[in-house]
Amino acid sequence: MISKPVQLALFATLAVTLWLALDDDASAPPGKPAARAPRVDATAAQMPGTPAASAPPVARSDYAKPGKPVDLFASQDWIPPPPPVVEQAPAAPPLPIRVAMVWEDAGGRYVGMSLGDNQWVACERCDVFGNVRPGGVIEGRYRLDKIEPHRLLFTFLPLDVRQELSY
Numbered sequence: 001m002i003s004k005p006v007q008l009a010l011f012a013t014l015a016v017t018l019w020l021a022l023d024d025d026a027s028a029p030p031g032k033p034a035a036r037a038p039r040v041d042a043t044a045a046q047m048p049g050t051p052a053a054s055a056p057p058v059a060r061s062d063y064a065k066p067g068k069p070v071d072l073f074a075s076q077d078w079i080p081p082p083p084p085v086v087e088q089a090p091a092a093p094p095l096p097i098r099v100a101m102v103w104e105d106a107g108g109r110y111v112g113m114s115l116g117d118n119q120w121v122a123c124e125r126c127d128v129f130g131n132v133r134p135g136g137v138i139e140g141r142y143r144l145d146k147i148e149p150h151r152l153l154f155t156f157l158p159l160d161v162r163q164e165l166s167y
Helices: 004-027
Strands: 098-105 108-115 118-123 142-148 151-156 161-166
Touching (some): 118 142
Antiparallel strands (some): 098 108, 108 118, 151 161
């Protein structure tokens, strides 16, 4: 059997609980549920040094809505998301043209080039057979843009990318 003081405490607790439950229902207009003030989760707001200490308290009704299921044991993934994919512009292949010879005379500079079995002479103003002048196209893929001392400038036509051939 339960002692007299414990019985008295249980009875007082039951009476206060019933009084609060009936008081909420009595204050509401007929046909409408009683409006209750949202509870505030003050545990995080009371801890000094936390970001929540300066933030306004959050009502508990924001965490769980009635009728909306809450997954208390939701799975978590600690693996960071993959880095975003950065699209890179397509790059031109390495320049396959090789310099075979270079000579200069009073008429200008002549650069002998080869691509596989084919050979050309790059010059500003010449009438040599197989010559390529600036603006000329080699193999349908490379345009000679400029002849400079110690380098030739080409454009890879499929991608419109400039390339340099030093000699």
